[in-house]
Amino acid sequence: xxxxxxxxxxxxxxxxxxxxxxxxxxxxxxxxxxxxxxxxxxxxxxxxxxxxxxxxxxxxxxxxxxxxxxxxxxxxxxxxxxxxxxxxxxxxxxxxxxxxxxxxxxxxxxxxxxxxxxxxxxxxxxxxxxxxxxxxxxxxxxxxxxxxxxxxxxxxxxxxxxxxxxxxxxxxxxxxxxxxxxxxxxxxxxxxxxxxxxxxxxxxxxxxxxxxxxxxxxxxxxxxxxxxxxxxxxxxxxxxxxxxxxxxxx
Amino acid sequence: xxxxxxxxxxxxxxxxxxxxxxxxxxxxxxxxxxxxxxxxxxxxxxxxxxxxxxxxxxxxxxxxxxxxxxxxxxxxxxxxxxxxxxxxxxxxxxxxxxxxxxxxxxxxxxxxxxxxxxxxxxxxxxxxxxxxxxxxxxxxxxxxxxxxxxxxxxxxxxxxxxxxxxxxxxxxxxxxxxxxxxxxxxxxxxxxxxxxxxxxxxxxxxxxxxxxxxxxxxxxxxxxxxxxxxxxxxxxxxxxxxxxxxxxxxxxxxxxxxxxxxxxxxxxxxxxxxxxxxxxxxxxxxxxxxxxxxxxxxxxxxxxxxxxxxxxxxxxxxxxxxxxxxxxxxxxxxxxxxxxxxxxxxxxxxxxxxx
Ligand SMILES: Cc1ncc(C[n+]2csc(CCOP(=O)(O)OP(=O)(O)O)c2C)c(N)n1
Ligand code: SF4
Numbered sequence: 001x002x003x004x005x006x007x008x009x010x011x012x013x014x015x016x017x018x019x020x021x022x023x024x025x026x027x028x029x030x031x032x033x034x035x036x037x038x039x040x041x042x043x044x045x046x047x048x049x050x051x052x053x054x055x056x057x058x059x060x061x062x063x064x065x066x067x068x069x070x071x072x073x074x075x076x077x078x079x080x081x082x083x084x085x086x087x088x089x090x091x092x093x094x095x096x097x098x099x100x101x102x103x104x105x106x107x108x109x110x111x112x113x114x115x116x117x118x119x120x121x122x123x124x125x126x127x128x129x130x131x132x133x134x135x136x137x138x139x140x141x142x143x144x145x146x147x148x149x150x151x152x153x154x155x156x157x158x159x160x161x162x163x164x165x166x167x168x169x170x171x172x173x174x175x176x177x178x179x180x181x182x183x184x185x186x187x188x189x190x191x192x193x194x195x196x197x198x199x200x201x202x203x204x205x206x207x208x209x210x211x212x213x214x215x216x217x218x219x220x221x222x223x224x225x226x227x228x229x230x231x232x233x234x235x236x237x238x239x240x241x242x243x244x245x246x247x248x249x250x
Numbered sequence: 251x252x253x254x255x256x257x258x259x260x261x262x263x264x265x266x267x268x269x270x271x272x273x274x275x276x277x278x279x280x281x282x283x284x285x286x287x288x289x290x291x292x293x294x295x296x297x298x299x300x301x302x303x304x305x306x307x308x309x310x311x312x313x314x315x316x317x318x319x320x321x322x323x324x325x326x327x328x329x330x331x332x333x334x335x336x337x338x339x340x341x342x343x344x345x346x347x348x349x350x351x352x353x354x355x356x357x358x359x360x361x362x363x364x365x366x367x368x369x370x371x372x373x374x375x376x377x378x379x380x381x382x383x384x385x386x387x388x389x390x391x392x393x394x395x396x397x398x399x400x401x402x403x404x405x406x407x408x409x410x411x412x413x414x415x416x417x418x419x420x421x422x423x424x425x426x427x428x429x430x431x432x433x434x435x436x437x438x439x440x441x442x443x444x445x446x447x448x449x450x451x452x453x454x455x456x457x458x459x460x461x462x463x464x465x466x467x468x469x470x471x472x473x474x475x476x477x478x479x480x481x482x483x484x485x486x487x488x489x490x491x492x493x494x495x496x497x498x499x500x501x502x503x504x505x506x507x508x509x510x511x512x513x514x515x516x517x518x519x520x521x522x523x524x525x526x527x528x529x530x531x532x533x534x535x536x537x538x539x540x541x542x543x544x545x546x547x548x549x550x551x552x553x554x555x556x557x558x559x560x561x562x563x564x565x566x567x568x569x570x571x572x573x574x575x576x577x578x579x580x581x582x583x584x585x586x587x588x589x590x591x592x593x594x595x596x597x598x599x600x601x602x603x604x605x
């Protein structure tokens with residue numbers, strides 16, 4: 001008897017995505033879908049797609065989905081979760097969406113301890129609009145709106161979202177992960193799973209920040225992008241778990 | 251008949267929403283509607299409802315988008331500057347065809363303006379407000395009782411057409427107290443098979459969305475929306491008229507202003523002038539046809555508003571040059587008194603040479 005040991009997650013549609021070669025959005029989608037499958041949540045998961053490269057995420061997840069206005073996903077998720085308290089609600093957001101235009105919405109969803117999970121994809125740039133500076137763009141990083149490199153006196157320092165949100169009491173689980181190696185992918189999946197579990201236990205707000213590449217707008221090959229992510233992003237955005245319910249309880 | 255209770259306009263809206271089956275309210279305080287937000291904060295927990303004070307009007311309307319898309323009857327309220335912030339979300343809600351009720355208790359503008367009653371948001375309410383080709387159903391009560399009745403009606407219309415409904419009041423209506431009764435609503439609770447609730451046994455996911463990347467798809471969606479708006483226009487025009495049958499001059503006025511105008515019209519009638527009042531209750535769809543019909547008998551119209559002249563444009567469109575249309579308005583929270591309007595009536599009648 002043969003046995004299926006690896007198959008596509010049921011929570012993911014059998015379609016090809018529009019993501020560029022080497023982009024991490026696709027990997028992150030898959031990890032989220034695997035977690036939804038493994039926790040048996042396909043029937044009660046509701047996702048909120050952002051405005052950004054993952055704007056079409058609702059075409060890729062095989063679950064009920066919303067498309068939200070730029071940055072507003074946490075407010076939309078709040079409305080959904082308050083109606084269906086037993087559902088598993090998540091937002092999937094880029095760094096421009098979450099840390100720029102939607103900064104108030106994410107801070108206050110976390111502060112309220114909204115029982116949702118946010119998958120926060122940090123690629124240090126605006127992907128969809130063609131490579132402008134994001135709040136997470138690194139110092140000296142060249143983008144179309146920081147053509148001479150990001151300067152502190154002009155644009156300030158990049159925001160460390162996970163660290164910032166960890167200071168809020170309503171945030172119960174905050175972790176930063178990456179999907180650049182198989183080992184990191186496994187850790188990323190564990191973090192996403194934990195975030196959903198904590199949401200379902202009704203403990204509060206959960207967020208997993210995933211460091212991600214944007215070969216297209218960084219102007220690099222997929223392989224060079226991985227190296228750039230490790231050399232430049234990881235030192236400024238250290239991987240790790242910033243907050244767990246245990247720590248919140250103290 | 252249900253028993254009468256004395257209630258403030260803002261609070262009466264809140265209670266009516268609850269009677270209509272609304273259990274979700276998302277809002278942010280702003281004068282002169284804050285009592286509604288406070289009322290919901292007090293009442294919702296008592297009936298296992300949901301009250302969330304959002305961090306901003308932008309967040310509040312997006313919470314409404316989430317709750318409406320998830321299938322709930324949902325209310326939000328604000329006043330002029332707050333409604334400006336809500337326009338982003340209202341456009342998305344209209345685009346995604348979600349039902350919700352939005353209350354605007356208007357104050358004087360532009361900018362921070364004043365907290366006094368005004369009708370300066372007519373354009374914003376009836377002509378879109380946010381981006382894109384869309385319409386809200388806009389209903390304008392002129393008493394606390396009507397605030398109740400229109401709130402009840404609004405939830406039904408929102409569900410029926412999957413469209414935002416705006417109750418357009420003003421600071422005076424929001425703040426005044428009058429006896430009201432909560433007549434049992436028709437309350438047509440409708441099934442929402444399109445709502446995103448989690449699959450729960452369904453095999454095809456429900457998507458709540460306003461993105462249509464292909465121009466031909468978006469045009470198709472827009473044509474569908476316009477057809478829906480045409481159906482609403484055919485079915486949901488509401489107005490009231492007084493002494494219009496034989497009137498030479500018809501004053502057109504809505505909301506709180508219509509009550510002041512009514513006093514002036516009654517006085518003019520007592521003095522023997524053939525004057526009438528036409529009061530649009532639905533500002534969108536605007537009662538253009540009934541007004542056009544009146545243009546056959548009336549000699550002139552005068553729009554009276556708490557603005558620089560906004561509804562007067564719709565009156566002119568309806569009358570379509572058949573008869574002169576005059577305008578009288580006060581701004582910035584100033585309210586005319588009946589004598590002031592009476593003087594305007596005399597001025598117009600004299601200008602027309604009619605007694
Ligand atoms: C209100 C509003 N402002 C601006 C935009 C344009 N816009 C679309 S995507 C985007 C940036 C998205 O970047 P990010 O969130 O980092 O996601 P990525 O594309 O990198 O995955 C911007 C500015 C918009 N759609 N709406
Ligand atoms: S532009 Fe960047 S973030 Fe967007 S799909 Fe391409 S690689 Fe990914």
